[in-house]
Amino acid sequence: MPSYDPKRPLTLRDVSEASGVSEMTVSRVLRNRGDVSVTTREKVLKAARSLGYVPNKIAGALASQRVNLVGVVIPSLSNMVFPEVMTGISEVLDGTVLQPVVGVTNYSPDREESVLYEMLSWRPSGLIIAGLEHTDASHAMLAQAGVPIVEIMDIDGTPLDSAVGISHRRAGRQMAEAIVAAGYRSIAFLGTQMPNDHRARKRLEGFEEELARNGLTLIDREFYSGGSALLKGREMTEAILKRTPTVDFLYYSNDMIGAGGLLYCLENGLDVPGKIGLAGFNGVELLDGLPRKLATMDACRLEIGRRAAEIISGQHASGAAGGAVIELFPILQPGDTIRKR
Amino acid sequence: MPSYDPKRPLTLRDVSEASGVSEMTVSRVLRNRGDVSVTTREKVLKAARSLGYVPNKIAGALASQRVNLVGVVIPSLSNMVFPEVMTGISEVLDGTVLQPVVGVTNYSPDREESVLYEMLSWRPSGLIIAGLEHTDASHAMLAQAGVPIVEIMDIDGTPLDSAVGISHRRAGRQMAEAIVAAGYRSIAFLGTQMPNDHRARKRLEGFEEELARNGLTLIDREFYSGGSALLKGREMTEAILKRTPTVDFLYYSNDMIGAGGLLYCLENGLDVPGKIGLAGFNGVELLDGLPRKLATMDACRLEIGRRAAEIISGQHASGAAGGAVIELFPILQPGDTIRKR
DNA sequence: TTGCGGTATGATAGCGCTAACAGTTCGGGT
DNA sequence: ACCCGAACTGTTAGCGCTATCATACCGCAA
Numbered sequence A, B: 001m002p003s004y005d006p007k008r009p010l011t012l013r014d015v016s017e018a019s020g021v022s023e024m025t026v027s028r029v030l031r032n033r034g035d036v037s038v039t040t041r042e043k044v045l046k047a048a049r050s051l052g053y054v055p056n057k058i059a060g061a062l063a064s065q066r067v068n069l070v071g072v073v074i075p076s077l078s079n080m081v082f083p084e085v086m087t088g089i090s091e092v093l094d095g096t097v098l099q100p101v102v103g104v105t106n107y108s109p110d111r112e113e114s115v116l117y118e119m120l121s122w123r124p125s126g127l128i129i130a131g132l133e134h135t136d137a138s139h140a141m142l143a144q145a146g147v148p149i150v151e152i153m154d155i156d157g158t159p160l161d162s163a164v165g166i167s168h169r170r171a172g173r174q175m176a177e178a179i180v181a182a183g184y185r186s187i188a189f190l191g192t193q194m195p196n197d198h199r200a201r202k203r204l205e206g207f208e209e210e211l212a213r214n215g216l217t218l219i220d221r222e223f224y225s226g227g228s229a230l231l232k233g234r235e236m237t238e239a240i241l242k243r244t245p246t247v248d249f250l251y252y253s254n255d256m257i258g259a260g261g262l263l264y265c266l267e268n269g270l271d272v273p274g275k276i277g278l279a280g281f282n283g284v285e286l287l288d289g290l291p292r293k294l295a296t297m298d299a300c301r302l303e304i305g306r307r308a309a310e311i312i313s314g315q316h317a318s319g320a321a322g323g324a325v326i327e328l329f330p331i332l333q334p335g336d337t338i339r340k341r
Numbered sequence C: 001t002t003g004c005g006g007t008a009t010g011a012t013a014g015c016g017c018t019a020a021c022a023g024t025t026c027g028g029g030t
Numbered sequence D: 001a002c003c004c005g006a007a008c009t010g011t012t013a014g015c016g017c018t019a020t021c022a023t024a025c026c027g028c029a030a
Helices: A012-017 A023-031 A038-051 A057-064 A081-093 A107-120 A136-145 A168-181 A198-213 A228-242 A255-267 A285-289 A301-320 B013-019 B025-032 B036-049 B057-062 B083-091 B109-120 B136-145 B168-181 B198-213 B229-243 B255-267 B285-289 B301-316
Strands: A069-074 A099-104 A125-130 A149-154 A162-166 A187-192 A220-222 A251-252 A278-279 A326-327 B069-074 B099-104 B127-129 B149-152 B160-167 B187-192 B219-224 B249-252 B276-281 B325-327
Touching: A012 A038, A023 A038, A023 B285, A057 B057, A069 A081, A081 A099, A081 A125, A081 A326, A081 B249, A099 A107, A099 B276, A107 A136, A125 A136, A125 A301, A136 B168, A149 A301, A168 A198, A168 A278, A187 A198, A187 A228, A187 A255, A187 B255, A187 B301, A198 A228, A198 B249, A220 A228, A220 A301, A220 B249, A228 A251, A228 A255, A228 B285, A255 A278, A255 A285, A255 B187, A255 B285, A285 B255, A301 B083, B013 B025, B013 B036, B025 B036, B069 B109, B083 B099, B083 B127, B109 B127, B109 B136, B109 B187, B127 B285, B127 B301, B149 B198, B149 B301, B160 B168, B160 B301, B168 B198, B168 B249, B187 B198, B187 B229, B187 B255, B219 B229, B229 B249, B229 B255, B249 B255, B255 B276, B255 B285
Parallel strands: A069 A099, A069 A125, A125 A149, A149 A162, A162 A326, A187 A220, A187 A251, A251 A278, B069 B099, B069 B127, B127 B149, B149 B160, B160 B325, B187 B219, B187 B249, B249 B276
Antiparallel strands: none
């Protein structure tokens, strides 16, 4: 196996010379496109392999005007929810020519805008983006992009193109309904202090709406930002219980802080769910390992990822237009932290 | 603001015509390169903005032979460890022109190979890849790539170019040392059943090595795969305690199953760390919220990400060669689950 | 006047690949 | 013998951008 100057990057021409056929034929072999005789194909593959040739997709994409990438723009990777969405997306995309490329915004609209700009400048075949709220500039870019766009997680609003998600407002209402039905009356909310987490905001809005319909209001609330969610859950729970000892239900904006709260209550010998009930949101698998099962609502993350990827790949294959809105329905899992009536 | 056919994608030419200057000048303005008069610059920017033009990086990259992307190849996103590495990488890269692009291998060497092939076909400016173990083909590709490569997480082996990580073998030894020193003698191991998790394997090897030096061997072991780690930790712990009631220490291959085990022990009223000690590995922040602090070892994930990114960006800027090996030293955090002597 | 350095802009030639079309060969039907 | 189409391979012309060099213009010193 001859050794070549590692400085000069290999091109199709190198493979073509090494195998004695035209660049075009090499290109055809490497892409499995068009008719190539078996002997030629093998000759080319052998040459390509022995050279260690890796095709240059930059040039290929420019020439063919095709980029088999799907941009996925999400707020965070570190909270268990988006990795699962990614899993769903990958599952579906693995069966196609498309590949996901992630961009993370950290819940910042400006960062979202620049991530989007960056992604679109690579001319992806489609885009999956979390949420329905974007800056004006982001909206304009998306509208201009000319590729399928799927906004995921949330459907409380007007999608730009397609959307797959759940109604967080409804989710909040449902949870409130269940809590009230179970006889709890002094309800507090514990959540993230994130002006840009629109989904958490909508859940809380729906929740308060339903409380109001029952003549109730939140008796207390507590917000946090940063740090270990489990620990914050403990701390906030302690704070609320100290400040408002009459509270009989704690509604957490996510399971992680809910789990922290649950651990705190159990350690302190509180009667859960008799004297005090708890509920979170997301349905993370982490909860399975807890001493008691926290009430929660599955956010259909895997399914959202799958459906979004299906929409993209469907439109990619067929060239059809989008505009679909798929609403998924989370299931309330009462667990062991809401008392049964 | 005129509206254009959204079908035809915009090019430099459109902006050039709209602003009455050459494409070259537009290109210069959009990249802030070369001398352009203030009036021209503004004219161009106005036109570009009003058209909603997004440059085509595919074409730009091909023409300039520069791609400001850094490939990051990791086994998984769903276990809290790699997201933190990503955070470190992003932190550093955000201060440069470079951008990370992740690829996930799910601990499969074959998948790693294809992810690598895919990445290299986009001709990134550098590559960060977890682990030192790769297929022959992967090795060949990396060697040919002609860009800075940093292998991260592990330094027990021979790096291809640069490496940043800890010695997992040593980490295992250190933990064994501490456990033995604390007087535990009937030690069991609980971990993942993953032939390709080389780092967990090396930790266990180091661990057993040190036990052997003290005339000890593992009294029992238990492996799992898939499912909720917290739950698996419970189940495995229960299994071991039933099967080998004489066990006095449980060494877990990661904090998540360790946390599950800890919860199990506490619930069952076991005397931790008196009658039985526990330790995990990773130093995940989740542990902060647990009722008792699990002994663990910080894997320096954030720092590994930072250093790796620094190496890439340094080499990118200077064109210098690599070959550095940076060893980081994890700190043993005894927590409350190893008895003090 | 000529010439010179600096600034601002344009023209030209690719980057490495693929789409589209143009051969070439070969076997078989008429 | 001829033609025809299928199977295979090659030629040409870009894709949208940037590197490089050429040009135009300005003010000012010689």
